[in-house]
Amino acid sequence: MKKEEKVSIRRNTTTSANDVSIFKNDSIIEFKNVTKDYNHEVVALNKVSFKIKKGEFIFLVGPSGSGKSTILKLLVREELATEGNVIVNGQDVANLKEKDVPFFRRKIGFVFQDFRLLYDRTVAENIIFALMVVGATEREIKMQLANVLELVGLTGKENYYPNQLSGGEQQRVALARALATKPSVLIADEPTGNLDPKTADEIFKMLVEINNRGTTILVVTHAKDTVDKLNKRVIALSAGRVISDEKGGYAGYDY
Numbered sequence: 455m456k457k458e459e460k461v462s463i464r465r466n467t468t469t470s471a472n473d474v475s476i477f478k479n480d481s482i483i484e485f486k487n488v489t490k491d492y493n494h495e496v497v498a499l500n501k502v503s504f505k506i507k508k509g510e511f512i513f514l515v516g517p518s519g520s521g522k523s524t525i526l527k528l529l530v531r532e533e534l535a536t537e538g539n540v541i542v543n544g545q546d547v548a549n550l551k552e553k554d555v556p557f558f559r560r561k562i563g564f565v566f567q568d569f570r571l572l573y574d575r576t577v578a579e580n581i582i583f584a585l586m587v588v589g590a591t592e593r594e595i596k597m598q599l600a601n602v603l604e605l606v607g608l609t610g611k612e613n614y615y616p617n618q619l620s621g622g623e624q625q626r627v628a629l630a631r632a633l634a635t636k637p638s639v640l641i642a643d644e645p646t647g648n649l650d651p652k653t654a655d656e657i658f659k660m661l662v663e664i665n666n667r668g669t670t671i672l673v674v675t676h677a678k679d680t681v682d683k684l685n686k687r688v689i690a691l692s693a694g695r696v697i698s699d700e701k702g703g704y705a706g707y708d709y
């Protein structure tokens with residue numbers, strides 16, 4: 455048992471065929487030799503491989519244009535890989551039927567740099583809308599609305615419109631909305647890119663808390679100080695390739 459535990463926490467991208475078969479059900483996300491080119495021109499990702507286990511917290515870093523957002527888009531099947539496999543929850547996303555894609559996406563919460571809220575709807579309505587889309591019952595909606603508002607510290611602000619909130623609060627609404635449907639994975643594309651450092655810190659604290667409650671988290675960020683401080687696994691990309699994948703900080707990279 456001890457030995458197995460040791461092996462299973464190893465983060466080696468060059469695991470042998472044996473390791474793969476032993477731990478094949480261990481990962482919630484797996485990229486296997488994924489290449490993505492857009493319009494047969496730009497190679498955004500070049501043979502990218504990594505595995506993410508249930509419950510992990512991962513930073514995805516790299517210079518602008520290195521392929522970070524492409525990884526997230528492949529994960530939610532907004533784009534399809536040109537070569538290789540993107541496997542989420544044991545399922546190759548390329549094999550999903552069109553009609554199953556919405557259901558598949560419910561299991562993944564997505565947060566963006568620019569919040570992407572519905573600005574003509576209140577905080578509560580933004581969250582309720584996400585729950586209605588997935589067919590939640592009235593009771594579930596009531597419960598989850600209260601739950602996620604509390605989680606992000608916005609209880610009492612349910613009737614505000616996004617424009618009446620600060621940037622940090624708007625991002626918290628986006629987080630609440632993403633979490634309302636209880637996704638197993640939360641992905642965030644530069645979620646603090648539009649926020650001041652103090653507010654950004656609060657959002658990162660919240661992400662850590664959400665992760666502690668069991669949600670797997672993948673965050674694209676340029677917030678070097680935070681990455682260094684939190685000491686999580688960091689996957690670093692450069693020109694569409696994984697150049698480093700280990701626990702720790704930015705480790706000398708300067709983007």
Ligand SMILES: Nc1ncnc2c1ncn2[C@@H]1O[C@H](COP(=O)(O)OP(=O)(O)O)[C@@H](O)[C@H]1O
Nearest residue numbers: 492496497498517518519520521522523524525
């Ligand atoms: N829809 C697209 N069509 C053509 N090229 C794209 C598209 N999306 C991204 N790219 C290109 O793919 C590369 C990786 O982009 P992206 O994944 O957005 O990088 P990052 O998020 O790290 O800045 C860049 O060269 C970018 O210009």
Ligand SMILES: [Mg+2]
Nearest residue numbers: 522523524643
């Ligand atoms: Mg990007």
